[in-house]
Amino acid sequence: MIGEMDELYREVILDHHRAPRGSAVIDTPDLEAEGKNPSCGDELTLKLRLDGDCVVEVSAVTCGCAIATASGSILAELVTGRTLAEVRQLADAFREHMHGDGDELPDELDPGDLDILTSVRRFPARIKCALLPWMTALEAIASHTQDRPVGVSTTEV
Amino acid sequence: MIGEMDELYREVILDHHRAPRGSAVIDTPDLEAEGKNPSCGDELTLKLRLDGDCVVEVSAVTCGCAIATASGSILAELVTGRTLAEVRQLADAFREHMHGDGDELPDELDPGDLDILTSVRRFPARIKCALLPWMTALEAIASHTQDRPVGVSTTEV
Amino acid sequence: MRSDLHFLKGPAGASACEGQDGDCIRCGAICVERFPVLKRLVNGHRLVYLDSAATAQKPEGVIAAQARYYRRHNANVHRGMHTLASEATDLYETCRRRTARFLGVTRPEQVIMTNGATGALNLAAFGLRHTLNPGDEILLTEMEHHANLVPWIKLARQEGLLLRHIPVTDDGRLDLGALPEMLTDRTRIVSLTHASNVLGTINPVAEIAAAAHKRGAVVIVDAAQSVGHMPVDFDALGVDLLAFSAHKVYGPMGLGFLVGTPEILSRLEPVEFGGEMIETVTLDDATWADVPHRFEAGTPNVAAAAAFPAALDLIEEATLERIRTHEIQLTGYALETLSAFDELTIYGPDDPSQRGGLVSFHDAKIHPHDLAQLLDARGVAVRAGHHCAQPLHRRLGVVATARASFGLYNSHDDIDAMADAIRYAREVFA
Amino acid sequence: MRSDLHFLKGPAGASACEGQDGDCIRCGAICVERFPVLKRLVNGHRLVYLDSAATAQKPEGVIAAQARYYRRHNANVHRGMHTLASEATDLYETCRRRTARFLGVTRPEQVIMTNGATGALNLAAFGLRHTLNPGDEILLTEMEHHANLVPWIKLARQEGLLLRHIPVTDDGRLDLGALPEMLTDRTRIVSLTHASNVLGTINPVAEIAAAAHKRGAVVIVDAAQSVGHMPVDFDALGVDLLAFSAHKVYGPMGLGFLVGTPEILSRLEPVEFGGEMIETVTLDDATWADVPHRFEAGTPNVAAAAAFPAALDLIEEATLERIRTHEIQLTGYALETLSAFDELTIYGPDDPSQRGGLVSFHDAKIHPHDLAQLLDARGVAVRAGHHCAQPLHRRLGVVATARASFGLYNSHDDIDAMADAIRYAREVFA
Numbered sequence A, B: 001m002i003g004e005m006d007e008l009y010r011e012v013i014l015d016h017h018r019a020p021r022g023s024a025v026i027d028t029p030d031l032e033a034e035g036k037n038p039s040c041g042d043e044l045t046l047k048l049r050l051d052g053d054c055v056v057e058v059s060a061v062t063c064g065c066a067i068a069t070a071s072g073s074i075l076a077e078l079v080t081g082r083t084l085a086e087v088r089q090l091a092d093a094f095r096e097h098m099h100g101d102g103d104e105l106p107d108e109l110d111p112g113d114l115d116i117l118t119s120v121r122r123f124p125a126r127i128k129c130a131l132l133p134w135m136t137a138l139e140a141i142a143s144h145t146q147d148r149p150v151g152v153s154t155t156e157v
Numbered sequence C, D: 001m002r003s004d005l006h007f008l009k010g011p012a013g014a015s016a017c018e019g020q021d022g023d024c025i026r027c028g029a030i031c032v033e034r035f036p037v038l039k040r041l042v043n044g045h046r047l048v049y050l051d052s053a054a055t056a057q058k059p060e061g062v063i064a065a066q067a068r069y070y071r072r073h074n075a076n077v078h079r080g081m082h083t084l085a086s087e088a089t090d091l092y093e094t095c096r097r098r099t100a101r102f103l104g105v106t107r108p109e110q111v112i113m114t115n116g117a118t119g120a121l122n123l124a125a126f127g128l129r130h131t132l133n134p135g136d137e138i139l140l141t142e143m144e145h146h147a148n149l150v151p152w153i154k155l156a157r158q159e160g161l162l163l164r165h166i167p168v169t170d171d172g173r174l175d176l177g178a179l180p181e182m183l184t185d186r187t188r189i190v191s192l193t194h195a196s197n198v199l200g201t202i203n204p205v206a207e208i209a210a211a212a213h214k215r216g217a218v219v220i221v222d223a224a225q226s227v228g229h230m231p232v233d234f235d236a237l238g239v240d241l242l243a244f245s246a247h248k249v250y251g252p253m254g255l256g257f258l259v260g261t262p263e264i265l266s267r268l269e270p271v272e273f274g275g276e277m278i279e280t281v282t283l284d285d286a287t288w289a290d291v292p293h294r295f296e297a298g299t300p301n302v303a304a305a306a307a308f309p310a311a312l313d314l315i316e317e318a319t320l321e322r323i324r325t326h327e328i329q330l331t332g333y334a335l336e337t338l339s340a341f342d343e344l345t346i347y348g349p350d351d352p353s354q355r356g357g358l359v360s361f362h363d364a365k366i367h368p369h370d371l372a373q374l375l376d377a378r379g380v381a382v383r384a385g386h387h388c389a390q391p392l393h394r395r396l397g398v399v400a401t402a403r404a405s406f407g408l409y410n411s412h413d414d415i416d417a418m419a420d421a422i423r424y425a426r427e428v429f430a
């Protein structure tokens, strides 16, 4: 356990926090949602451009802690090129993973840097930060597929 | 402490419980009050005959535990011959004593068997039983001196 | 040879076990030695603790777990982002998970932690206030503890509700013949005890719940006297809400539980307000956090939650089946022993297998308070009074009773000691 | 030489005391050695616990007292007529008496035991419900903890009350200039915190109470952050009700207090119902026991009550005067140390003698959550978030802050460790 959190910060922060992926400017998104973590104040605006069912461009702008920012950046990196169904599958798996006790996400999901966020589980208050972008994505996809207006999602899951 | 309660019972019960004093039949009392201990169900009817300010005859009929009965019997024994002011003084002193931590009641009050009830203090639930007759007497005296109707007094003091 | 003598006499883990398979708690290595208080002398006598229905004694594991929490992990929960806070949160949530599993509850979120059964029942009653209208009926029973009476009396006054009570038969059971007539279209809530803390009677909760649900009523069970003493499966009972206290289940004081179905918990309104239970607060408005946190305002009793699983460990080691068998045996022996006294009335059903582990009785010659006091002089701790069930005592025609109640540490010897002490008290009063 | 180094470094009762008279807590033989958790390593570092405002660490005396209670005396209180029950009752009532004495309260009956400050404040608010009418005004402040906001928000909704809030000035004080205008003929209740859990500000409660009483309002003070940290005299404050939690006063969890004048307590209505709080119960009616028992429904947390006096012992040994001096010194040193960082905002008054023992701050470059996490990697436990004061944070213009808060076991070294850890965090984020 010793040093685990600094490791996390050194790895994830340095990379994703300083240079978050998903900073494309998308003026006419096919999918859009706002995420909010009321207890922390983290906020995120997520915009996706689609080609058919496939995500081709992502903008994930986070205003909050480094964990939320990094998670948003990882999301931007990971979902580009996936279908909405795949994104949903990954988000669901990540939520399960963060509330469970497994060591790693299944390889076949190709989870990239996502496993790094596992150490956040020790700090329940921060699980929400890590989940915020993913819950927001789920919300965006749900409203897209059901054609309902996009609400503000929160990470109170 | 060992055996203190059996001592109490052997001393007080055998004497006062089996042959309670204050069983005179008083048809036209000058003072009368009913006492009730709702949590235990102890009940007491107290009647006093006065000569001027002085108690000349007492009827104290208790329906309840041996402690309440004995305390009523001791009351009957002790208050006969005292003025109402003296009875009040004794009752107040006894209440203080039962809620306090002194060893004995002041000698000048001539407390008779009353000190024997001190060991009841270890059992807060029973303090009320010991106090019932005395609180009822205080209630009777208060309503007599203020000329207000006699209510049912309870030992919730 | 009686099953319990083994585990009473020998130290934990002592060599030979002479009990038959399955009915000797010592086979499960449970031993009175694990309960430090039972080594006490009271008035020069071995403590014979027969007041577990008021509060159970604690095994060393529970005492140590609570101390260990304070010595190693103490912190406030949930919002903390330091190691101690994360450990404390983990211990707290582990208690919720363990308790859920213990009761066969599907999701830990169905378990609300309160400060006791009383707090849980108050939350149930007042949290459902907004679902009730004047003229609605609440069906209780004549054998309820004040904790399942007084909140409803208050609520009925405030909201114009009608309280009805399933009567108690002369042999101490609920008169179920009256049920069809008492369950009406206006019955919104049925709230009853699983096991009576005076009569011992175990009520057919599942059956009553099924009938109540047909009428669309919400069913609440006060399981303060059943959890920890007999197998209790939340789903099998089929109730909507279930309340109990940790301290009666060999656990620490200051902790209780309200367990509910997801459906009812989503409708329940919080009744205490403050930190941890909110989502967003402005000066004039507030929104609630998720279930179950919205019902847990303020700093919870993390230390107690950290200790309670050790009580569940003990119970699971002994197994509820063996505990139940043991308590039936003790109850049977107590009924038999007390029946031998003349002028002594025993309350509740005759059949020990239909009772929880307690027996209330009334000595015609000695007021229960005096009896309890003289038993104590012999080291025997029983309770005397109305046991927070005044209406039931009125129904029984007495103001107070004496009650002997059992835990897994009690033995036939304890009941013999009580009988000796009753004989002694009668001598004093003779 | 700084006063606190002595007691930090040496074991309890170590030979030479080098502190000046009166400002060295070790002179009073109080020592971090008495707090077992402080010996812990966290992530390989000495635990530097700076989160006492969330919950204080417990001295061995408290931990042992609670264990001793369970090992020797455990029983339910009040109604019991056996030795254990009488001992438990005695321990429980001793806690009430000791707490009364600690706060300079005349009669022990003025002290109600609850499960925490949140429970106490909810009792205060909802217990006064029947004294309020639509249009009545409740005066709070912008710096309240959710525990002193959300109950009022709920009550205001239910009863049509108007909530007003004394504003907070830019330097973190109550704007008392606004008070005359905010206290109106309709003001029925003024409820405010004694010391802010975010700004540290100590409010002039006595002065505000006097002004409020002139208007006939009831005054409630949330003393969760003052009791145990500075002398608090109930009568001198001149309030009607005062609430706090034992766990923030080096005592056990699951115990709190609502202290009141006899007059207000006689008017307060119970809000929780069940056993122990009644006089007589029928199936349809109930009357209440005397004050304070009518406010203590159900089995209370006797174990916690049995342990709390050990916390008061410790405080009285250290003396509140010395504790207060110590916390002012630490706060001054923390303010000084943190001021040395650029782009770091510190909240609350500049003068440490006008603050309780805590400092909240915001690093422009690092989100408080990240900061707390990285400090924890160095063994330094601070809290980050809105500290259950969202409206105040909105007023401060930030969503969250980091907070370092002190107990009598903290030292200047702890603040140095925090500063080192902040430098380290900035390196990581550089």
Ligand SMILES: Cc1ncc(COP(=O)(O)O)c(C=O)c1O
Pocket: C053, C054, C116, C117, C118, C119, C145, C147, C148, C193, C195, C196, C197, C222, C224, C225, C245, C247, C388, D275, D298, D299, D300
């Ligand atoms: C049947 C029953 N219900 C409720 C309670 C209340 O439990 P507690 O006092 O722990 O809140 C008790 C115990 O006194 C009980 O026996």
Ligand SMILES: Cc1ncc(COP(=O)(O)O)c(C=O)c1O
Pocket: C275, C298, C299, C300, D053, D054, D116, D117, D118, D119, D145, D147, D148, D193, D195, D196, D197, D222, D224, D225, D245, D247, D388
């Ligand atoms: C100012 C203030 N009031 C009330 C509370 C609530 O105390 P508790 O959570 O112990 O009920 C706290 C602590 O969180 C506090 O800091």
